[in-house]
Amino acid sequence: MAINHQRKGPDGLQKVFLYLILLDWTILFYITTGINNMTFRHGVLSSMMLTVFNLILMNLCFRRARRSGDSYMLYPVIGGALYSFMLMIYFFFFML
Numbered sequence: 001m002a003i004n005h006q007r008k009g010p011d012g013l014q015k016v017f018l019y020l021i022l023l024d025w026t027i028l029f030y031i032t033t034g035i036n037n038m039t040f041r042h043g044v045l046s047s048m049m050l051t052v053f054n055l056i057l058m059n060l061c062f063r064r065a066r067r068s069g070d071s072y073m074l075y076p077v078i079g080g081a082l083y084s085f086m087l088m089i090y091f092f093f094f095m096l
Contacts, residue, residue, distance in 0.1 A: 017064060017073055020057055024080045027053070028087070035091060043095065047088045054081040 031046055038046070054077075061077045064070060 013064070014070065014073075017061060020060075021073065021076050021080070024053065024057060025076070028080060028083055031087060035087065035095065038091070038095075040096070043091045047084075047091060050084045051088065054084050057081075 027050060031050065035043070058077055058081055061073050065074050
């Protein structure tokens with residue numbers, strides 16, 4: 001007779017996503033505090049890297065939320081992506 005094993009907590013992949021979300025918000029805070037002192041090259045590079053990181057994170061979280069019903073992870077990821085987009089617009093239109 002087979003015994004069903006039930007998981008008592010979140011799996012490892014879910015923890016990785018949560019740590020990536022925290023890393024995203026930490027990077028956003030760092031860029032927000034240093035945006036006034038950035039050179040053009042540094043600003044473009046950080047904007048591109050942040051955009052790529054958010055796109056990858058959004059893709060992974062949408063797949064994960066669709067598969068397991070963890071839709072609570074979408075809100076901080078979408079909020080971080082929108083905030084990074086606003087920072088990019090601020091840098092390119094108001095800092096140059």
